[in-house]
Amino acid sequence: MRRVTIKDIAKEANVSYATVSRALSGSPEISEKTRAHVLEVSKRMGYTKNYIAHAMVKKRTGLIGLIVASVKNPFMSELAFHIEQHAMLKGYNLMLCNSSHDTERERQVFEVLISRQVDGIIIVPTSAETHRHLAPYLETTPTVFVGENLRDAAVSYVAIDNYRGTRIGMEYLYGLGHRDILYFGRRKGSVTHQLRANGYIDACEEAGIEPMICHSSYTSSSIQNGYQLAKTLLAKPIDYTAVFAATDSMALGFMKATSELKIRIPKDLSLMGFDNIQYAELPRIDLTTIEQPQQAIAATAVDTLLERINNPQAGYAHHVLSPKLIERGTCKQLSDTE
Amino acid sequence: MRRVTIKDIAKEANVSYATVSRALSGSPEISEKTRAHVLEVSKRMGYTKNYIAHAMVKKRTGLIGLIVASVKNPFMSELAFHIEQHAMLKGYNLMLCNSSHDTERERQVFEVLISRQVDGIIIVPTSAETHRHLAPYLETTPTVFVGENLRDAAVSYVAIDNYRGTRIGMEYLYGLGHRDILYFGRRKGSVTHQLRANGYIDACEEAGIEPMICHSSYTSSSIQNGYQLAKTLLAKPIDYTAVFAATDSMALGFMKATSELKIRIPKDLSLMGFDNIQYAELPRIDLTTIEQPQQAIAATAVDTLLERINNPQAGYAHHVLSPKLIERGTCKQLSDTE
DNA sequence: GCATACAATGCAAACGTTTGCGTTATCTTG
DNA sequence: CAAGATAACGCAAACGTTTGCATTGTATGC
Incomplete structure (x- = not known):
């Protein structure tokens, strides 16, 4: 029950597998005729690209890691949702990890994500010390912090005022x-x-x-x-x-x-x-x-992360968004005759 | 700023990189002395295993995909949390996707997850038709459905009664x-x-x-x-x-x-x-x-998925858990003198 | 009609691991 | 001490892609 690979298609279509690769990835240096043929064959054989192999040679996984204390938390789950949506839009997928408010666990999952070769990490730190524990990794792994206002640290972050x-x-x-x-x-x-x-x-x-x-x-x-x-x-x-x-x-x-x-x-x-x-x-x-503003936070977080991924030597970005009053029913006018 | 690989360690430790691999993966056919040496060197050089390359040869990513309508939804986020925790325990990581209640999107992310070579997928279907749309993939990709009671479909599921x-x-x-x-x-x-x-x-x-x-x-x-x-x-x-x-x-x-x-x-x-x-x-x-019982549902979901991954030709598993009354304050005794 | 350019394709290396098999060295046994 | 067994390690292929370079074929310019 092996999955069909590029080589299988090459054999079936009577071309080299380099050609197949080029046809599938939309390279310009290939004739329209063979491209059409290759596409037809690959569709017929039910080919799906192996992203692992792709990542191997490109040294890019198209993955971003998200570390939160707990997605159970409504704040985090909402953030996770919007981050996933925005990342998807940009062609990235999400690996989700919960740190359970544990700094050691936080470090562990960070390492795991690095091992998994994610292109970058978005983290909602559990404490103001988090970026210290993570310091050794931060220079090699594009990371953006969310929620904490880390003005004095050498990190990118997005938070509100x-x-x-x-x-x-x-x-x-x-x-x-x-x-x-x-x-x-x-x-x-x-x-x-x-x-x-x-x-x-x-x-x-x-x-x-x-x-x-x-x-x-x-x-x-x-x-x-x-x-x-x-x-x-x-x-x-x-x-x-x-x-x-x-x-x-x-x-x-x-x-x-x-x-x-x-x-x-x-x-x-x-x-x-x-x-x-x-x-x-x-x-x-x-x-x-x-x-x-969760959606805006999420969007800026993935945008600054991607920025950081594509341009690692640029400086750290600090985005401070504006909070807003939401008037509902739990505050009332204090009567003058108290 | 290349990451340090097994070959770098091999050179530094004066052994072949096969030996390094064996030392790191805890193979028995290696002397304690060289293992200790290799471990020391790899630690000193700050080596982290490249899971992508690992997945390449083992044909196992150690990833499981989770598809929900929206993690914003408190039911889904709680489930996601427990699934991640339980999967972590078993050595698996989680890729999270939101389908936004859209069947076509559901199919798309399913394909993406397959492309990413996840070992299996847990899905909370948006409709009772979902497994029909996904049928072509279901025979090759271990999948378990959560929430829906799909008695008559050729799928594994876990749900409550x-x-x-x-x-x-x-x-x-x-x-x-x-x-x-x-x-x-x-x-x-x-x-x-x-x-x-x-x-x-x-x-x-x-x-x-x-x-x-x-x-x-x-x-x-x-x-x-x-x-x-x-x-x-x-x-x-x-x-x-x-x-x-x-x-x-x-x-x-x-x-x-x-x-x-x-x-x-x-x-x-x-x-x-x-x-x-x-x-x-x-x-x-x-x-x-x-x-x-969310935690139990999550645990059984990943357990039956892993079962299915390790034993693909086994039959489909149906787990039906028991619901329970939670007595709080919104129901009151109907007074006889109505 | 011939040299030149360029378009289209093939070859093979590379990415970082794991692992079967072969080789060497050490040990055991009679 | 010879022969066989075993322990420890190295070699190289393999996983499925992408891509630089070489090669072939065709069109262009003079």
Whole structure:
């Protein structure tokens, strides 16, 4: 049950297999007549090109690797979708790996992808240290980081302006009359979170209001972690009228806790998220949040990767996209007669 | 900036490259001394095996292709995650493709994956016709179908017992006192939906209650489609106390419509889903539903695929897993004094 | 009509591995 | 110590493509 190769076609069509190769790859230095003949024969015999052999000689696989913490995560899955679509458009296919928030695992799959000769790698790092662990590989393997704002590292990345994101959100909350706004779930070890928190703090300062920050000691943002953190937070007196969560996941965890405690959102408390994951627009959730333009992120990520592949000696590219407020139902105007 | 190959190591270590290959692949016919030496040199030179060349001679890539309609879909992304994890465990990597619910696209990516010499393919078909379109490839490429119950087709598949799923759900609703239960979003062109509807109908018959079915003319189940369908349905008088949605997505669409119409769930109407996608357990959603055991499905899918790869002449395997009721907050006991 | 140019095709090497087989060296056995 | 067995390693082919170069055939220019 051997698959039909170029040699089989050559024999059948009475030409050398170089000719077959040229006919199939659309080389100009071949007569139209023989090309037509070869195409006919190869179609008849059901030939499909062997990309492995092709990659062998061309030293190009047409593959790009994608490393995420977990495609289960709605943010990552959406990104993965758009990356695959855009890559497909450009003639590339996708190899998907999950690192499960594990730095060692991250390194392992990176090595595997290199072994598999992918032309480049797109990675959503699990920590701000990731690019350090990967440093030895980064000079030989075109790589672009997604999500983290790695200004000072010698890497290409695409991310949003996280600082501006929280500023935009704060402006909105301020406009609704809120003055006591708690920032929920600030986390160490991520530049993204650093920047978001900074945006919050600066906004407070400019407005002359007191920042209140609820720190998260978890290493990742998830609904579960948000829920746990919210439970301890809400056990204490509530001296704020709005909550700005560091991520949508944390916001949902917070929401879960408030549901249990019969705290009504937005009636008793306004809630704002960040990321605009798919969950946010679900009925009953209807979370007001700051959007990361996933499709644009995905497209720029593969474009800068391809750029890097085709032009390795060029400098590192930094793309910072704009976040956007998505107004839904979890934030309400603070009544003057409080 | 050439990558270091086996030949480079051979030269450096003063052995033939056959010896290097044997040392690296753990062949027994080599002395411990030279193996240690070769390993040391290859480590020092930063060698990484070229899987493409390896695949070339072994005629095995260690790759499995996964085709889904869209990883954006929470059901698919969860599946993709577990498939990747399980495949990784068995030494395989994953190539991910989205078909976007398009049969022609489905065929295209199937061909691409074959070209890329994947050892096998796992596909979540978009329609009950998919395996017909793919028929020419199926005899030469190990494939397993996931989700659809393709009893009569010459394919391997893993799915859940969808018929039993609705039966279980109906039993539960009946136990809560419901007698007027509407089945929401029955769809043509999918065996899965056929079976679920049958389970509903048979349950009605046995209980001596009248089946009520709201048909969907959409070609896929989504929140949006569920929402549209629910709006026209809810414009008519409501002569039922519970709604059994064909899928969680449809249930969420229904929920969105009820939110707008101030119909309270579960107070005014009980709602049951099917699939237990991640959304279902979110706060405020809290959807009672029938679970598809995703991790088990993923594991059996890759196991039967590997089985098929290593033993192509064996018969087709049909794995039918058991669904399970997940009790949450959208169904309530029907008060006797209605 | 002959030299020249160019178009069309064939030959064979190369990509980086694995592996059957042949060769050498070492060991065992009587 | 000779002969046979076995362990360790090298040689070279093979996997299915692409492509530089050589070769052949045909058209062009004078």
